[in-house]
Amino acid sequence: xxxxxxxxxxxxxxxxxxxxxxxxxxxxxxxxxxxxxxxxxxxxxxxxxxxxxxxxxxxxxxxxxxxxxxxxxxxxxxxxxxxxxxxxxxxxxxxxxxxxxxxxxxxxxxxxxxxxxxxxxxxxxxxxxxxxxxxxxxxxxxxxxxxxxxxxxxxxxxxxxxxxxxxxxxxxxxxxxxxxxxxxxxxxxxxxxxxxxxxxxxxxxxxxxxxxxxxxxxxxxxxxxxxxxxxxxxxxxxxxxxxxxxxxxxxxxxxxxxxxxxxxxxxxxxxxxxxxxxxxxxxxxxxxxxxxxxxx
Numbered sequence: 001x002x003x004x005x006x007x008x009x010x011x012x013x014x015x016x017x018x019x020x021x022x023x024x025x026x027x028x029x030x031x032x033x034x035x036x037x038x039x040x041x042x043x044x045x046x047x048x049x050x051x052x053x054x055x056x057x058x059x060x061x062x063x064x065x066x067x068x069x070x071x072x073x074x075x076x077x078x079x080x081x082x083x084x085x086x087x088x089x090x091x092x093x094x095x096x097x098x099x100x101x102x103x104x105x106x107x108x109x110x111x112x113x114x115x116x117x118x119x120x121x122x123x124x125x126x127x128x129x130x131x132x133x134x135x136x137x138x139x140x141x142x143x144x145x146x147x148x149x150x151x152x153x154x155x156x157x158x159x160x161x162x163x164x165x166x167x168x169x170x171x172x173x174x175x176x177x178x179x180x181x182x183x184x185x186x187x188x189x190x191x192x193x194x195x196x197x198x199x200x201x202x203x204x205x206x207x208x209x210x211x212x213x214x215x216x217x218x219x220x221x222x223x224x225x226x227x228x229x230x231x232x233x234x235x236x237x238x239x240x241x242x243x244x245x246x247x248x249x250x251x252x253x254x255x256x257x258x259x260x261x262x263x264x265x266x267x268x269x270x271x272x273x274x275x276x277x278x279x280x281x282x283x284x285x286x287x288x289x290x291x292x293x294x295x296x
Contacts, residue, residue, distance in 0.1 A: 001067070001097070001162050002040075003154050003170035009142035010173075012155065016111065017141035019132040020152035020172055021094050022079040023071035024283060026052075028093070030064040033057050037070075039283040045070070052093045055127040064121055065100035067162075068093050068131065078149045081178075081260055082218070085279030095122055096131035096154075099162055107162040114162065146175050176262060178278070182209060182286045183257040184240045186231065187216075188249040194221065195228035199259060199277065200241075200250065203291040208242040209255055210291050212270060218262075218277030227280075230257070258284045266292065 026045060029036045035053045037045040046053045049070050056066070071079035072089045083089050098118035099107050106114050115130070122128040134141035138155055145153045152174040160169035182204070187197040198216035202209040219227075234253040244252075263275040270291065 001164060001170060002166045003172040004166055004168050006171050006173055008173065009139055009153065010155070010171075011138035012157075014158065015138065015155050016158055017134045017136070017138050018096060018154045018156065019094075019134060019145060019150050020154045020174070021069040021071045021131070022081045022151040022178070023069045023084050023094075024049075026068060026070050026093065028052075028056050028064070028066040028068070028095075030056055030059065030061065030066075032062055041283050041285065043283060049091055049093075052091055052127050055093070055125055059121060059123075059125065061102050061121055063100065063102060065098070066093075066095050066118060066121070067097040067099060068095035070094075076149065079151065082278045086220075090127070092127045092129065094131045095128060097162060109161065111156055111158040111160065142173055142175075149175070151176055151178070177265060178260060178262050179203070179272075179292075180258050180281050180284045180289050181212060181261050182240075182255045182289050183231075183253060183259050184209060184211070184244075184255050185250050185252040187214065187247055188251075193224070195224040196231075196251075199227075200245065200247070201259065201261065201272070201275075202241050202255065203289045204287060205242075205291045209240050210270070211241040211243060211245055212291070213272040213275060214245075215259075215261055215272070215275040215277050217275075223277075255286050258282070258286055258289060 025040045027038045035057045070091050070093050072083035072091055074080050095118050098114050101117050119130050134144045142153050155171045157169040181201040183199050184202045185200040189197050198214040200214050202211050236252050236254050239252045240255040258281045260278040260281050261275050263272040265273050
C-alpha cells in the first residue's frame, strides 16, 4: 500500500499521523525460523539487512508478514538514506503494518487492529520498533516533523483496509525536498576531484528523458570510485536526454541508474536548486522517475 503525495499539511479528524522515514520500504515474511525481506520491486534484501532478518527470525509467531521501512538513524534519531547507503551505522526496521499473523489474514481489518497485532508481534525486540506516531492533529504533527528534521509525515485513515497499490487512504507530506532521478551522464573531474565532476540528471515526461540539472556534492572518495566503476558498462556515444545540456567533455550513460537527490526547490524552468547526492536506488525503475508538473 503506497501513500499519495500531497503538497500541503492538513488535518482530518480521526486520522493518524506518523513519521515518514527515509530508507528502504521492506516487506518481511516469516515462516518458522525462515525470514525473507523483499523490497517494493521484489528484490531480496535478506542478506543486505541480515541483522534485521535475524531479529525477525527470533519472534515467537510462526507465520508473520510485516510492512515497514529499514532505516539508519543519525545522532538525533532522524533517518538518513545516505547513512543507510554508507552502511556504517546499525540498521533498524520501522514497522508500520501487519498483514498476516499466526494464520490470520489481517488486510481487511482496520488499521488499529493491524497496529495492535504488529506491536504485540514485535514486542521489545532490538532492531524492530513500531513506526513513530506524531500529534493527533495533522497540522501539529507536521510541525513536529518539521522541527525534528524528519523527512515528512504520513497520514492514514484508520478505517481503511490494507490495499495493494497507490491509495488516497494514506497521504504523505514532505518536509524536505527529495526526488529519485535518472543518471544520464557525468562531467569530467576538475581540481582535486577524481573520477568525475558532477552527475547529469533527468526525469521522464511521457517517453522523453528531460534534463533537470547536475549534482556535484554529497560524494565521498569511496562513492566517487564505486559509482565510476558502475558507470563504465553504461557509457554510450549519444545523450539520453531529449534536449541535452551543452557541456564540454560530458560522458553519456544509458539511463538505467536511479539516484536519490535532496534539493532546496524546483526552479521555474524545472531545474534543481542546490542538489545533494544521497545514494543510488536499485528499488526504483528509471521509468518511475517522472517530471513533476510545472507550476501554474
